[in-house]
Amino acid sequence: MALDNIEQLLEKYDNAETTLAEEAQIRDYFAQDDIPAHLESYKLLFQYVSHTKQEQFTKHVPLQTKRTKVYQWISVAAVAVLMLGAYFQVNQMNQKTTLDDLNHEQLMAYNQTMAVFSLVSSKFNEGTDNLSALNLVSSKLNEGAENLIHLKEFNETTNKIIKTSNR
Amino acid sequence: MTQTDFVKLVMPLKDKVFRLAKRLLVSNEEAEDATQEILLKLWNNRKKIEEYKNVEAFSMTMTKNLCLDRLKSKQAQNLKIVHSNYQDHNVSLQKQVENNDSVNWVSKIMDGLPEQQKIIVQLRDIEDYEFDEIAKILEMNETAVRVALSRARKTIREKLTNKHSYGLR
Known part of the structure; x- marks a missing residue:
């Protein structure tokens, strides 16, 4: 390229x-080695x-x-769901049912069972009345046993008498 | 936008971003940090990026703003001045030392320019942007860009000539 150019x-x-x-032309020109001295500063x-x-x-x-962040939050959500599930499960087990909670059919069944139970218990009491006779017999038996003690004492005294008469 | 799409879009940009950051922040490490931050910002906003017509101009504006912010902040007080190694295998050692020295002069002279002129010289002389692109990146009008560039070029050459002829006269 010409110098004046x-x-x-x-x-x-x-x-x-x-x-x-x-x-770009200028850069190409200054890429070569022989540059006039007065253009040296441009070359640098x-x-x-x-x-x-x-x-x-x-x-x-x-x-x-x-995506990794989403996975992290999914694990947090899973833990939360587990905890909630456990909480409700335990809660349900602790809850007691009362009569008010039962519907009509259940109430009927309940009443019938109660009637049967009361019948059984009344008959049971009658049975115990009969047992009182047996109780009486056992008390008489005890009285008899007391009388036997008297008999034992009597026996001892007779033994003593026999001993003294032998001397 | 997948990672490969993003890499295709951004990888041609990263060197330009880095060089502009280095021009403004001087230190290599600072410039690397800034570039990394810009790339991560682009990555995090990759959905919005697809809507932009000119990602390159947008990234350069972002880089300019980030670097100017950094210079203003206290971080700038920890700036290190690190010069990279300029390699030229064809010249003798004597010439090489001389050249390195002179090339460093240019670098030092450029560091002495006002920020705006630095950016314009960088974008025009090193990244080969057209004036209207520079005007868009810097949000200035084209004439102002030309005036600033002309001033910067004249300052650089004047200082360079003074230094070069120093000791000869």
Whole structure:
């Protein structure tokens, strides 16, 4: 490229009037080695520009997907559901049913069972009345046993009498 | 949007975001942090991104805003100045040292520019954006962009010429 041509371009460059294509031309020109001394300062600038263009970002950036977060919340929800289930289960077991909770049919069945039970218990009491006779017999028996003690005492005294008469 | 779609969309952007962040924040680590944050923000908003017509311009605006915020915040006081290694295998050691030094000059001169000019030089000279794209990213009008760019370029060259001829005169 002719020198006066490049000088014109450089003047346009300084006034920020060059197009991108013209700027690429200038860079190409300054990439070569033999540059006139008075343009040496431009050479440094364009060398710097070419170097800087090649700089790259090399650090790794971890891109986390949101899905993992959703899974975390699902486990939290599962635990909550389990806890609630256990709570209601225990609650239900502790609840006692009262008569008011029963419906008509259940009430009928209940009443019938109660009637049968009361009948059984009345007959049961009659049975115990009969047992009182047996009780009487046992008391008489005890009285008899007491009389036997008298008999024993009598026996002892007779033994004593026999002993003294032998002497 | 799946992860592969996202990677296809964003991976061409990440270097541009990183370079702009580095231009503004200077330190490599700071720029990496900022880039990571931008990418994660894009990822988290990937449903909205699909609606945007120009994801690239949107990301660059986001980067610019984030970096300017960081500079304003107290975090900026912990900024480290780290220069990357510039490699050039074709030149002799003497020349290489000289070149490295000179290239660092450019970097230092650019660091001395006002923030807005830094961004514009970065977007135009390094990322090759058209003026209307830069205007959109920075929410400025095109003429203002051209004026700022011209000023920045002249400042850079003036300082560079001064430094370069230093010791020769």
